[in-house]
Amino acid sequence: MSKITIKELAERLNLSISTVSRALSDSYETSEETKKRVKALADELGYRPDVYASNLRSKKSRTIGVIIPEITNSFFSLAINGIEEVARQNGYHVLIYLSHEDYEQEASVARLLLDGRVDGILMSVGCATTNTAHIEAFNKRGIPVVLFDRICDGLNTLKVITDDYNSGYKSALHLIEQGCKKLAYLSLSKHLSIDQRRKSGFVDAANQHNTTFEIICCSPDEDENIRILSELLSSNNKPDGIFASVEKLGITLYQVCHELNMQIPSQLKIISFSSIKIAPLLQPPLTTITQPAFEIGRKASAALFRALKNNFLFVENEEIIVPSELVVRKSTKA
Amino acid sequence: MSKITIKELAERLNLSISTVSRALSDSYETSEETKKRVKALADELGYRPDVYASNLRSKKSRTIGVIIPEITNSFFSLAINGIEEVARQNGYHVLIYLSHEDYEQEASVARLLLDGRVDGILMSVGCATTNTAHIEAFNKRGIPVVLFDRICDGLNTLKVITDDYNSGYKSALHLIEQGCKKLAYLSLSKHLSIDQRRKSGFVDAANQHNTTFEIICCSPDEDENIRILSELLSSNNKPDGIFASVEKLGITLYQVCHELNMQIPSQLKIISFSSIKIAPLLQPPLTTITQPAFEIGRKASAALFRALKNNFLFVENEEIIVPSELVVRKSTKA
Numbered sequence: 228m229s230k231i232t233i234k235e236l237a238e239r240l241n242l243s244i245s246t247v248s249r250a251l252s253d254s255y256e257t258s259e260e261t262k263k264r265v266k267a268l269a270d271e272l273g274y275r276p277d278v279y280a281s282n283l284r285s286k287k288s289r290t291i292g293v294i295i296p297e298i299t300n301s302f303f304s305l306a307i308n309g310i311e312e313v314a315r316q317n318g319y320h321v322l323i324y325l326s327h328e329d330y331e332q333e334a335s336v337a338r339l340l341l342d343g344r345v346d347g348i349l350m351s352v353g354c355a356t357t358n359t360a361h362i363e364a365f366n367k368r369g370i371p372v373v374l375f376d377r378i379c380d381g382l383n384t385l386k387v388i389t390d391d392y393n394s395g396y397k398s399a400l401h402l403i404e405q406g407c408k409k410l411a412y413l414s415l416s417k418h419l420s421i422d423q424r425r426k427s428g429f430v431d432a433a434n435q436h437n438t439t440f441e442i443i444c445c446s447p448d449e450d451e452n453i454r455i456l457s458e459l460l461s462s463n464n465k466p467d468g469i470f471a472s473v474e475k476l477g478i479t480l481y482q483v484c485h486e487l488n489m490q491i492p493s494q495l496k497i498i499s500f501s502s503i504k505i506a507p508l509l510q511p512p513l514t515t516i517t518q519p520a521f522e523i524g525r526k527a528s529a530a531l532f533r534a535l536k537n538n539f540l541f542v543e544n545e546e547i548i549v550p551s552e553l554v555v556r557k558s559t560k561a
Numbered sequence: 562m563s564k565i566t567i568k569e570l571a572e573r574l575n576l577s578i579s580t581v582s583r584a585l586s587d588s589y590e591t592s593e594e595t596k597k598r599v600k601a602l603a604d605e606l607g608y609r610p611d612v613y614a615s616n617l618r619s620k621k622s623r624t625i626g627v628i629i630p631e632i633t634n635s636f637f638s639l640a641i642n643g644i645e646e647v648a649r650q651n652g653y654h655v656l657i658y659l660s661h662e663d664y665e666q667e668a669s670v671a672r673l674l675l676d677g678r679v680d681g682i683l684m685s686v687g688c689a690t691t692n693t694a695h696i697e698a699f700n701k702r703g704i705p706v707v708l709f710d711r712i713c714d715g716l717n718t719l720k721v722i723t724d725d726y727n728s729g730y731k732s733a734l735h736l737i738e739q740g741c742k743k744l745a746y747l748s749l750s751k752h753l754s755i756d757q758r759r760k761s762g763f764v765d766a767a768n769q770h771n772t773t774f775e776i777i778c779c780s781p782d783e784d785e786n787i788r789i790l791s792e793l794l795s796s797n798n799k800p801d802g803i804f805a806s807v808e809k810l811g812i813t814l815y816q817v818c819h820e821l822n823m824q825i826p827s828q829l830k831i832i833s834f835s836s837i838k839i840a841p842l843l844q845p846p847l848t849t850i851t852q853p854a855f856e857i858g859r860k861a862s863a864a865l866f867r868a869l870k871n872n873f874l875f876v877e878n879e880e881i882i883v884p885s886e887l888v889v890r891k892s893t894k895a
Binding site for chain 2: 297304485
């Protein structure tokens with residue numbers, strides 16, 4: 228099918244190309260009468276502007292990019308729903324890119340998005356990201372960036388997170404109150420700022436209550452985590468209370484307990500960061516620190532659109548904290 | 562930061578703009594020696610091509626678009642991982658768009674993608690989609706489309722699905738073999754081809770075994786489904802075996818059973834289409850029809866790249882069927 232061009236529209240309407248172009252972009256320089264005529268014929272003939280040509284002129288893609296580490300994670304899928312709600316209200320489309328926790332891929336996607344296909348960025352970094360030049364590059368190019376959940380402490384940009392220190396603190400405290408004598412903290416990556424904060428709250432609570440604990444370094448690789456956790460739970464000196472600092476470690480821990488036929492909560496109490504809807508349907512129902520994932524997505528997106536609307540090249544350097552909730556279920560029952 | 566242009570590169574190298582442009586795009590018309598000089602300076606000065614200008618020339622975005630109804634669904638999140646693996650191998654980026662089961666939004670995203678920002682489309686339609694003009698438009702514009710899972714029967718394009726009829730058939734048969742006397746089939750939408758096929762297999766198995774059944778029409782709205790299922794399970798004539806034809810209905814059914822304190826499997830046996838990893842960790846472990854979601858994504862993506870590599874404007878009209886597996890767990894125990 229041959230594409231209808233602006234030139235053809237102009238010829239048929241006996242107008243100049245620039246008048247047709249202005250009418251199609253709703254310019255105040257064109258009369259309402261002319262706009263109506265042009266749009267009617269454009270609709271009739273199925274005229275569609277070429278996005279690349281039109282973006283080249285306006286440098287506005289009306290699209291925001293979201294870079295996240297993974298999608299099989301209830302936090303990110305709910306946060307995206309919140310991001311999309313705000314984008315829709317602003318007439319924007321949302322592109323989603325996955326980094327799969329891989330630094331090279333994250334940096335490659337970021338380089339791609341420097342080139343004008345998105346007006347702004349929402350991002351949650353992968354667990355191996357220590358170099359942040361690829362994120363700073365957005366600011367240098369005048370593309371505003373908002374980080375959410377997995378933020379980088381050093382970067383000067385707006386960040387939307389939960390109360391990570393406090394969540395770690397109250398998780399340890401809850402396990403201690405339920406009678407645990409030996410705690411363990413499952414860490415996804417020491418590079419992640421959320422991990423450092425959650426761990427630091429956890430450690431402070433354990434120390435203040437003279438409770439022993441150990442930090443277990445897990446990995447993004449599930450098979451490796453199954454090995455690490457099976458070993459931990461088979462040792463003579465195993466913990467009686469575990470805090471999984473991210474959802475996927477909590478799920479793997481449950482799997483390992485089922486395989487080893489370890490009784491939760493009588494032999495081991497478990498609490499996990501998780502936004503998973505079916506936590507109450509697990510065997511046994513899982514005690515969670517539940518992040519308001521949708522709300523975090525919404526707030527991050529709203530902050531980005533404030534910057535875009537005001538033609539800010541940067542967003543303010545600020546932390547917005549949305550508190551998480553401790554939801555007590557059977558997996559930590561005394 | 563001011564952007565380095567091709568013009569500046571050309572001036573510094575004392576070459577014509579077109580020579581620099583050809584060197585950067587690796588043209589066979591340029592000597593290796595010149596290419597090396599140009600690329601070295603481009604790297605040194607941090608030159609980046611403008612994606613819109615460069616796409617306008619080549620009409621190749623090296624990007625594929627994926628349109629799916631929802632993301633909080635283990636099938637789609639796993640299928641996307643399969644799609645991305647193949648895209649990565651082909652040096653392509655993947656854009657993900659969500660329709661949220663809303664026809665207007667699906668059609669609006671499709672219109673957006675007609676304009677050249679993607680080279681090909683992978684799509685799973687929303688449950689309200691009956692008009693397919695927005696999908697046929699891709700073919701008219703020479704953008705190849707592959708449908709996966711939620712396909713439209715009438716469209717002439719490549720489709721990757723599971724053995725839906727057979728899966729419905731063996732689900733009903735399994736419930737009958739486990740002793741169920743009165744079955745129910747939970748349907749998400751009578752418009753969906755996968756629903757029609759799964760239902761038709763289910764109905765045939767029930768009829769062949771003289772087992773009574775009813776079809777329960779659910780909705781994309783969760784609260785509405787909680788109401789429908791609570792009513793179903795509170796009736797005097799309630800079923801003793803239910804097949805949930807999509808994952809989210811199976812999960813809602815579990816929630817309702819927990820709320821009503823209904824015992825699974827003694828009072829009610831449940832089987833659900835689901836790719837959810839934690840099916841074995843549910844209370845009780847859930848019997849599933851498990852689609853090879855990653856494989857379906859991989860196969861759909863591979864078919865699209867065959868078309869793109871061969872400069873096909875259309876993909877062949879064909880159905881690729883990847884069988885699902887019945888995984889028996891405690892929720893259907895006799």
